[in-house]
Amino acid sequence: MEAYARCGPGAALHDLWHRLPGGARADLLRRSAEADWWVLDALPGRWEALRPLVFSEAAYHRFGALAAGVLRCALLACRRRAGTAGELYRALHDHRDLRLLDPSQRLSAAALLRLARPDALLTGGTPWFVELNIGPNIYGVPGLEQRSAAFARGWRDGVLAEPPSTLRARAACLAGAAPAAGGRRSRALVPTWRATSGIAAKLDDTRALRRYLRPAAAAAREAGLDVCVADLSEVRGGADGLWVGDDRIDVVFNQFTSAVLADGGSVGVLRAAVLAGSVRLFVPEASCLLSAKQVLAWMHEDLDLYEPADRELILAHVPWTAWLGPGQSPELRRGVLERAAREQTGLVVKPSCGRGGAGFVDGHRVTAREWLGLLTRRSREHTLVLQRRVVPDRTRMHFRGRDGARKVAHVPSVVSPFLLDGRIAGAYVRHPGPEADPAVAPVNTAAGGVSNTVLLLPDTQR
Structure with missing residues (x-):
């Protein structure tokens, strides 16, 4: 069993920007302000940051180890309640139409934890993982x-230094998901698709989506795969295999869940191939089940069942979380509601399965009557979590603003490490804009x- 220490003073994750030489900092800010940027996966906002967060290289890798440990503990909580994806789907009372879900998929770390990007908030430099974000999209x-x-x-x-490349690490995992057979190179499909939400909907143009996916296709080729880039509407086949033209596909690089696909006919073809095992998804749809925030609540329910080091990890890096929803016993429901009433100002509520901050309510911003009303009303049909x-x-x-204006603000950060097969590679950081009130809503x-x-700053330079 691996041991994970609490994130004490020597392991804390602090922004070290202020420790760097003043002249060099000013020079980077000037170069950034003059740069022709404003493209971050073609999803521009009103503001952009002019400098990165700077972390100690050693602390960054310890952060990755903590994140991997939390993901492993999450999977253990799921496996105490289910052995397959279908059983987990039912245990979560998940209402999403996951048409690419293989109900017989075993809950193994090798398959389900290939790609994750958990969200952490830093308090005194200690990471607290508030969401897990595992899965395709x-x-x-x-x-x-x-x-x-x-x-x-x-x-x-x-x-x-730049952190390890997420692109290269992801491509290596993609190649590992479909090992070569019969002496030939495995072939990956990097598809475009039409959708009502997600990156395809935001770009709203197949050519733009193809440009966005170009680096993923190039990295997959460098990892040793033959790569086919095509629209999902070009896919044919079924249980016996998946083809695009004359090319048989071994693995599909899916940055989507079937719940948002507008290519209905292609989903049926893809589903038949997935269920028959004639093609693999990178990553399988079952992975997104582990993103349910109820899993964090299960981890706290199971504290006495974990090994001591894992229990310490959860207590030190996963904020207390509980759930309310269908299938809950009256006794447990009553206990959670009583605690929610007692500790309202120190709690937030979120839907167990939700994205983009939808349904988030901060307890200290509503009245006691509103608080208990929304908890009891919403949880009758859908699972909520208190955290x-x-x-x-x-x-x-x-x-820097789109109009050229420059502002300085003291802002919080959501720091999200990319984990590929349990190893950290890159990180996604989000801040509220300089004009936003960071206390009003989650940073999204x-x-x-x-x-x-x-x-990253090498420790020899600190």
């Missing part, structure tokens, strides 16, 4: 790598959050 990679490379070029003394409110650290960040790009990334 995790995007933002190409733009983040372009931005970190630009920041690294702008830091002229060469001390600051201890985490008040994050703030850091001084420089921003859909609500105007500013995307950012990190650079």
Whole structure:
């Protein structure tokens, strides 16, 4: 069993920007303000950050180990309640139409934890993981790598380093998901698709989506795969296999869940191939089940069942979380509601399955009557989670507006490491914009959050 220590003073994750030489900092800010940017996966907002967060290289890798440990503990909680994806879907009372879900999929770390991007808030430098974000529709990679490379070029003394490449790590995992057979190279499909939400809907143009996916296709080729780039509408086959033209497909790089696909006919073809095992998904749809916030509540329910090191990890890095919803015993429901009433001002509520901050309510911003009313009403049909409110650290960040205006604000950060097969590679950072009230709502790009990334400072330079 692996041991994970609490994130004490020597392992805390702090922004070290203020420790860097003042002249070099000013130079990077000037270069960033003059740069022709404003492209982060073609999802521009009103503001952009002019400098990265700077982390100690050692602390960054410890952060990755903590995140991997939390993901492993999450999977253990799921496996105590289910052995297959179908059983987990029922245990979660999940109402999503996951048409690419293989109900017989075993809950193994090798399959389900290939790709994750958990969200952490930092308090006193200690990471608190508030969401897990495991599964197919995790995007933002190409733009983040372009931005970190630009920041690294702008830091002229060469001390600051880019984090490990998410693109390359993801491509290696993609190649590992479909090992070559019969002496031939495996072939991956990097598809375009039409959808009502997600990156395809935001780009709203097949050519733009193809440009966005180009780095993923190039990285897959470099990892040793034959790559086919085509629209899902071109896919044919079924249980006996999947083809695009004369090319048989071994693995599909899916940055989507079937719940948002508008290509209905293609979903049926893809589903038949997935259920028959004639094609693999990178990543399987079952992965998104582990993103349910109820899993965090299960981890706290199971504290006495974990090994001591895992129990310590959860208590130190996963804020207290409980659930309300269908299938809950009256006794458990009553206990959660009583605690929710007692501790309202220190809690937030979220839907167990939700994205973009939808349904988020902060207990200290509503009346006691509104609070209990929404908890009892919403949880009759859908699972909610209550979570201890985490008040994050703030850091001084420089921003540039689309109109050229520059502002400085002390803002919190959501820091989300990319985990590929349990190893950290890159990170996604989000801040509220300089004009936003960070106490009002969660930091989310859909609500105007500013995307950012990190650079690393070798410990010999600290």
